[in-house]
Amino acid sequence: MPKLNINQLKAVQTTEGPVLIIAGPGSGKTYTLVERIYYLITKKRVEAENILVATFTEKAANELMTRVSNRLHEANISFNLNEMYLGTIHSICLRILEENREYTRLKKNFMLMDQFDQQYFLYQKLNDYLQIPNVEILVGERTSRWKKAENLLKWINKVSEEMLDIEELKKSTEIQVQALGYCYDRYQQQLEEENALDFSTIQLEAYKLLKEYPQITSQLSEELHYLMIDEYQDTNTIQEEIIFLLAGEKQNICVVGDDDQGLYRFRGATIRNILEFPNKFPNEVCTQVELSTNYRSHPNIIQFYNQWMEQQNWNYKGKSFRYDKKIVPNEDNYPNSSAVLKVSGADVLDSWYEEIYQFLMSLKEKGKLTDWNQVAFLFKSVKNSKVTGLANYLEEKNIPVYSPRSNMYFDREEVRLLIGAIIFLFPQFPEVRKWNKNAHLDEWEMYDQCFLEFTNELRKPENEKLLKWARKKSKHHYSLSENTDYAFAGLFYQLLQFDLFNRYLEQGTEGVRDSRPARNLSLFSQLLTKFEYLHRVSVFTPGKVNKILRTFFNQYLRFLINGGINEYEDDSGYAPSGCISFLTIHQSKGLEFPIVIVGSLESSPRKQYSDLDEVLQEDFYRKEPFEPLSRTKYYDFWRLYYTAFSRAQNLLVLSCLESKASGQGTRNVPSKSFIESYKPLKSWREVTDIYDLELEDVKDVNIKKEYSFTSHINIFETCAIQYKFYKDLEFAPVRQGATLFGTLVHQTIEDIHKAALKGEEEKVTSENVENWFESNYKNLIRKERVYLAPQTQIAALKQVKKYVDRQNNNWSHIKDAEVDVSLVKDDYVLKGTIDLVQGEDGSVDIIDFKSEKKPDLVKEQERLYHYKRQLEVYAHLVEERTGQKVNNMHLYYTGEDNSNPYVTFNKDTKSIDKTINKFDKIVERIEEKDYWIAERPIKHCRNCDMRFYCDQKL
DNA sequence: GAGTCAAATCTTTTT
DNA sequence: GATTTGACTC
Numbered sequence: 001m002p003k004l005n006i007n008q009l010k011a012v013q014t015t016e017g018p019v020l021i022i023a024g025p026g027s028g029k030t031y032t033l034v035e036r037i038y039y040l041i042t043k044k045r046v047e048a049e050n051i052l053v054a055t056f057t058e059k060a061a062n063e064l065m066t067r068v069s070n071r072l073h074e075a076n077i078s079f080n081l082n083e084m085y086l087g088t089i090h091s092i093c094l095r096i097l098e099e100n101r102e103y104t105r106l107k108k109n110f111m112l113m114d115q116f117d118q119q120y121f122l123y124q125k126l127n128d129y130l131q132i133p134n135v136e137i138l139v140g141e142r143t144s145r146w147k148k149a150e151n152l153l154k155w156i157n158k159v160s161e162e163m164l165d166i167e168e169l170k171k172s173t174e175i176q177v178q179a180l181g182y183c184y185d186r187y188q189q190q191l192e193e194e195n196a197l198d199f200s201t202i203q204l205e206a207y208k209l210l211k212e213y214p215q216i217t218s219q220l221s222e223e224l225h226y227l228m229i230d231e232y233q234d235t236n237t238i239q240e241e242i243i244f245l246l247a248g249e250k251q252n253i254c255v256v257g258d259d260d261q262g263l264y265r266f267r268g269a270t271i272r273n274i275l276e277f278p279n280k281f282p283n284e285v286c287t288q289v290e291l292s293t294n295y296r297s298h299p300n301i302i303q304f305y306n307q308w309m310e311q312q313n314w315n316y317k318g319k320s321f322r323y324d325k326k327i328v329p330n331e332d333n334y335p336n337s338s339a340v341l342k343v344s345g346a347d348v349l350d351s352w353y354e355e356i357y358q359f360l361m362s363l364k365e366k367g368k369l370t371d372w373n374q375v376a377f378l379f380k381s382v383k384n385s386k387v388t389g390l391a392n393y394l395e396e397k398n399i400p401v402y403s404p405r406s407n408m409y410f411d412r413e414e415v416r417l418l419i420g421a422i423i424f425l426f427p428q429f430p431e432v433r434k435w436n437k438n439a440h441l442d443e444w445e446m447y448d449q450c451f452l453e454f455t456n457e458l459r460k461p462e463n464e465k466l467l468k469w470a471r472k473k474s475k476h477h478y479s480l481s482e483n484t485d486y487a488f489a490g491l492f493y494q495l496l497q498f499d500l501f502n503r504y505l506e507q508g509t510e511g512v513r514d515s516r517p518a519r520n521l522s523l524f525s526q527l528l529t530k531f532e533y534l535h536r537v538s539v540f541t542p543g544k545v546n547k548i549l550r551t552f553f554n555q556y557l558r559f560l561i562n563g564g565i566n567e568y569e570d571d572s573g574y575a576p577s578g579c580i581s582f583l584t585i586h587q588s589k590g591l592e593f594p595i596v597i598v599g600s601l602e603s604s605p606r607k608q609y610s611d612l613d614e615v616l617q618e619d620f621y622r623k624e625p626f627e628p629l630s631r632t633k634y635y636d637f638w639r640l641y642y643t644a645f646s647r648a649q650n651l652l653v654l655s656c657l658e659s660k661a662s663g664q665g666t667r668n669v670p671s672k673s674f675i676e677s678y679k680p681l682k683s684w685r686e687v688t689d690i691y692d693l694e695l696e697d698v699k700d701v702n703i704k705k706e707y708s709f710t711s712h713i714n715i716f717e718t719c720a721i722q723y724k725f726y727k728d729l730e731f732a733p734v735r736q737g738a739t740l741f742g743t744l745v746h747q748t749i750e751d752i753h754k755a756a757l758k759g760e761e762e763k764v765t766s767e768n769v770e771n772w773f774e775s776n777y778k779n780l781i782r783k784e785r786v787y788l789a790p791q792t793q794i795a796a797l798k799q800v801k802k803y804v805d806r807q808n809n810n811w812s813h814i815k816d817a818e819v820d821v822s823l824v825k826d827d828y829v830l831k832g833t834i835d836l837v838q839g840e841d842g843s844v845d846i847i848d849f850k851s852e853k854k855p856d857l858v859k860e861q862e863r864l865y866h867y868k869r870q871l872e873v874y875a876h877l878v879e880e881r882t883g884q885k886v887n888n889m890h891l892y893y894t895g896e897d898n899s900n901p902y903v904t905f906n907k908d909t910k911s912i913d914k915t916i917n918k919f920d921k922i923v924e925r926i927e928e929k930d931y932w933i934a935e936r937p938i939k940h941c942r943n944c945d946m947r948f949y950c951d952q953k954l
Numbered sequence: 955g956a957g958t959c960a961a962a963t964c965t966t967t968t969t
Numbered sequence: 970g971a972t973t974t975g976a977c978t979c
Contacts, residue, residue, distance in 0.1 A: 607972085667974070
């Protein structure tokens with residue numbers, strides 16, 4: 001890495017007071033951020049918990065964490081980075097909500113909904129909304145119920161993100177606005193009933209918490225000495241409010257961004273936040289730094305995108321809506337070669353595809369291209385047929401394409417066979433799916449096709465076993481006389497025992513693309529468990545099976561097909577080796593590639609707001625619109641393609657199927673927005689110097705992964721195969737009551753400890769314990785959708801009460817509960833939670849709770865030894881972090897009725913290194929995907945969904 | 955050259 | 970539904 005340039009240095013060293021960093025593309029923004037954090041830690045001696053860094057995506061957060069920890073490691077500084085508030089604004093808000101949950105409407109085990117969940121939630125409750133007067137005008141009169149839910153979701157999220165006043169909305173004379181107000185009220189009520197949160201209410205609840213409890217806010221803002229917000233041009237109203245609340249009086253806020261790369265207006269983001277940032281403070285207080293030296297791109301590329309911005313008209317009514325700046329190349333020598341070119345086809349799609357193929361091949365053959373991952377295609381969307389057509393064309397010619405957002409999930413063979421198989425297993429489906437005689441859904445054709453594809457396979461001799469099994473099952477399901485002990489997810493795992501499906505699991509999990517079929521199967525298991533969760537299905541019953549089938553295919557699966565599913569994305573690397581990336585321009589934000597090919601040149605600026613938007617903007621938004629509404633479509637368009645062009649390091653290519661508008665409805669490609677930039681470009685066929693280009697290698701960011709004792713290390717040691725499926729491939733386990741029991745006991749004991757820690761020992765009464773237990777149970781079953789038999793509940797409560805009895809009302813020795821500890825290693829982060837720390841000043845014991853009977857100390861020696869090692873590492877971390885000496889380490893078995901519930905170990909400091917060494921080895925095996933096991937852990941197999949597969953394969 | 959109309963085409967982006 | 974273009978009018 002180069003040394004900091006003078007402006008970067010200023011950005012790093014100005015730590016006090018507000019700082020605005022306008023960072024152009026490729027100006028070393030992340031590098032500067034890393035150095036700034038490093039500077040705070042080493043020169044300013046700031047503790048990790050006093051720093052907050054908000055990034056735009058989880059991926060960016062991971063990358064930043066890795067780079068900072070590597071930087072510290074290089075300098076030989078040991079530092080607990082995990083205490084830092086680092087993540088997206090959403091994840092930081094979530095952390096604040098969890099830490100202060102008792103002050104919010106949220107209860108334990110609340111449900112987090114992604115966008116699909118939220119829309120499905122609204123769909124299921126749509127009738128409640130349709131009773132609200134005039135709601136049809138808001139959500140559309142003549143649209144499907146699913147579409148209505150979609151519209152409703154859009155408006156509801158807008159209200160949250162703009163923090164609109166509901167009472168004002170309800171008072172509006174506009175009937176739509178009024179309806180929206182009432183809908184929002186109802187939505188809030190339903191969220192509360194279901195103990196649920198969606199993306200935008202995460203922020204809203206955090207905001208409310210901070211507003212309503214100034215003492216929490218001031219405590220937080222006293223703790224957070226330094227705040228840094230990346231991609232500030234993409235923050236919205238509520239995010240800005242939250243950031244300023246957290247910063248408090250001292251206002252050490254450093255915001256970083258580029259108004260030219262604001263791409264998220266549809267989420268309420270406005271570049272006003274970054275442009276007006278200095279005005280929020282008394283005059284001249286805010287330090288402004290401009291990073292405009294570019295370290296990424298060939299000067300010709302920089303010249304090209306500078307010109308793209310300059311030729312646009314940013315003025316409106318005498319005001320300019322751009323912070324005028326020019327990116328300058330750094331002083332390195334660049335070859336004086338062509339760096340911006342066009343690759344174009346004519347007349348028919350295939351000629352364009354072929355031209356691109358030829359271009360790529362000639363680069364590969366004559367040029368310096370060493371790995372396909374040096375090439376990225378950027379489009380507005382990768383879902384349309386032109387783009388998927390190109391991807392298929394290249395794949396057929398043996399150029400692998402990585403395009404996880406291209407909406408191909410339901411076109412994949414493995415997924416279609418699964419759908420076909422499920423249909424085969426329920427022969428009543430063709431009848432059951434009709435809710436009346438003339439019922440018809442378009443998706444049924446796809447289902448029938450899947451069924452056909454499956455039966456074709458079934459006829460093959462190698463699938464004879466499957467055929468026999470499936471026939472028997474389908475006969476059984478057709479006239480179901482008693483409850484099954486499985487639902488869809490259970491059936492899915494049974495299907496995995498047959499070669500037709502498990503052949504997809506045999507392919508390596510190494511590359512993203514090779515593992516795609518396995519990842520797709522895993523995704524299918526997640527979809528099935530989610531369905532069962534949302535509809536409270538755990539088994540098929542004779543009375544309900546048909547209704548379940550209908551709901552599954554006519555609603556759930558159908559909406560998934562319509563909404564589209566993104567395939568697995570591997571965030572641990574940069575661009576997967578061996579394939580060309582197809583990305584949306586939004587996805588490419590913050591990335592760079594040696595060769596960038598920008599498509600979607602037929603696109604043109606489009607209006608993006610409705611009449612209702614205008615009304616809301618006029619009368620209800622907190623601020624006047626910053627940019628004139630009529631101009632935003634142009635600004636957004638120019639910024640989008642500016643971002644795309646500036647991703648290129650060595651070679652930027654504009655590519656399209658050129659066509660002249662001829663006759664009505666046809667259009668010019670490239671569209672008139674691009675003509676001026678596109679026309680002067682030389683075609684790749686006209687130049688020869690591109691083959692001399694020295695291409696950068698794709699940079700290697702090795703993201704540090706987190707491993708926890710209980711959910712990674714322990715599982716791997718018990719059964720590496722299980723680890724492969726549940727943890728690496730992320731198969732979703734069929735929910736089971738066994739874990740519910742433990743969680744319930746654990747959570748209630750946690751409540752007791754929390755009360756004691758607050759000095760409210762008198763609250764630990766039999767009655768309160770029962771109440772805590774009840775409320776934990778209620779929230780848990782709502783979340784897990786699994787119930788405990790009454791006797792099991794009683795047994796769980798008994799364990800908790802026994803623990804309370806044994807403590808005999810003496811809680812004075814409790815020091816801390818639920819302590820998160822972590823160890824940042826060279827290659828990974830080890831994490832764990834200590835249930836309880838107790839003892840006198842200066843020397844403590846640590847305790848881990850197990851909700852079972854005390855094991856046989858001799859027969860179960862192996863397992864106990866394992867726990868001991870884990871406790872030793874915990875002890876080591878407690879000592880390092882708090883300076884307290886750990887005396888003893890205990891396991892506490894709440895299921896032990898008679899004898900001493902403790903298993904106590906003496907701490908053996910000498911073996912810590914050995915233990916950590918052992919964990920290193922395990923992590924090494926995990927990262928190398930070495931899932932070899934000597935033999936099956938039979939005892940565990942009984943509760944493992946993969947057992948059918950293992951029975952066949954091991 | 956400006957304005958209007960009809961017909962054809964394509965209709966995201968993310969936490 | 971928004972947008973583009975050609976055909977049309979004035």
